[in-house]
Amino acid sequence: xxTKETLHLGKTGFPMRGNLPNREVEWQKGWxxxxxxxxxxxxxxxxxxxxxxxxxxxxxxxxxxxxxxxxISKDIIVRSKSMSGFRAPYVPGWDTHGLPIxxxxxxxxxxxxxxxxAEYLKKCEEYALTQVDTQR
Numbered sequence: 001x002x003t004k005e006t007l008h009l010g011k012t013g014f015p016m017r018g019n020l021p022n023r024e025v026e027w028q029k030g031w032x033x034x035x036x037x038x039x040x041x042x043x044x045x046x047x048x049x050x051x052x053x054x055x056x057x058x059x060x061x062x063x064x065x066x067x068x069x070x071x072i073s074k075d076i077i078v079r080s081k082s083m084s085g086f087r088a089p090y091v092p093g094w095d096t097h098g099l100p101i102x103x104x105x106x107x108x109x110x111x112x113x114x115x116x117x118a119e120y121l122k123k124c125e126e127y128a129l130t131q132v133d134t135q136r
Contacts, residue, residue, distance in 0.1 A: 040082060041089060050086035052078055054093075061104070063135050094135065096128035 031037070054074050071092070081088040101124050106112070112120050 041087070044082060044085060044087040047085055047087050050078075050081040050088040052081075052088070052090075054091070061131065067135075094128075094132050096125070096132060101128055 052074055075090065078088050078090045102112070105123060105127060110120075110123055115123075
């Protein structure tokens with residue numbers, strides 16, 4: 001006798017596998033078609049605001065578990081406030097400027113002092129936008 005035959009499990013019509021990679025796409029499509037986020041925001045229009053200033057990830061490398069923890073925590077806080085009756089919009093973004101990008105370019109051999117400021121800033125912008133695309 002197989003072990004699974006010794007278990008007395010209830011019968012259900014639910015499939016045994018969640019098939020989430022496919023089903024989540026369908027759910028998101030439905031949410032977008034029905035403007036679920038916009039409708040949630042309309043419910044709290046005119047109520048006190050709760051703004052969480054979300055410091056976005058630097059666009060200077062691949063996303064990692066720390067980014068996920070940060071975004072999930074902030075998402076929980078904003079949704080909780082929204083469900084508590086606050087006008088709490090969530091606007092994500094990326095930090096595409098600053099020292100982290102300059103350090104990456106220096107490590108890649110870019111010689112800041114050998115180019116004009118405009119050329120250097122263009123290089124920073126190009127690098128940052130490639131990282132945004134990767135993270136997106």
